[in-house]
Amino acid sequence: DTAVSQTPKYLVTQMGNDKSIKCEQNLGHDTMYWYKQDSKKFLKIMFSYNNKELIINETVPNRFSPKSPDKAHLNLHINSLELGDSAVYFCASSPDGRGPREQYFGPGTRLTVT
């Protein structure tokens, strides 16, 4: 019954490795997002997809590549991981409609780069 799910919940890896985080929503929403929350709790948008199309791409290193195989899934692949990539990554989704709507967040993936 989980509305927005992410895997894995925890990810510990070494610098230079490549890793992926997966996100799925079963709410029938058209828009999905990736956010990064750093150690100071700042929450910042990275990417947004609407119906599999990239619509928001913030100033994010191109080591980060989102992929949306269908509108229920949005994955995040990170190449050549760096210490500064350590953070909690949240996926979120929202419905289309007249005006902005509530965003539903996944449980987060805590990435630790050593």
Next chain:
Amino acid sequence: GENVEQHPSTLSVQEGDSAVIKCTYSDSASNYFPWYKQELGKRPQLIIDIRSNVGEKKDQRIAVTLNKTAKHFSLHITETQPEDSAVYFCAATNTGFQKLVFGTGTRLLVSP
């Protein structure tokens, strides 16, 4: 682009007191202002939101006010309870694709 400032960064109150968190935004075109609550180790969850055509909205012990002229909005929590302890984020957006810009968060601690 939009910039959202949030104050205070931490707020300690006694159970039963009221708590007020304030945010200002920079983009006069912003028209949607949600508030999210994030408990320790959990996901952010929407607790209340307001649109620019409304000045105030209330939901039980929680209320939000919006002053479009001054470009600020506030969260009011009355009769605080220990379970209100969390980090609260304000946000603003003006686009159809909902690029939310979050404030820096307020850590609220309610002591019994």
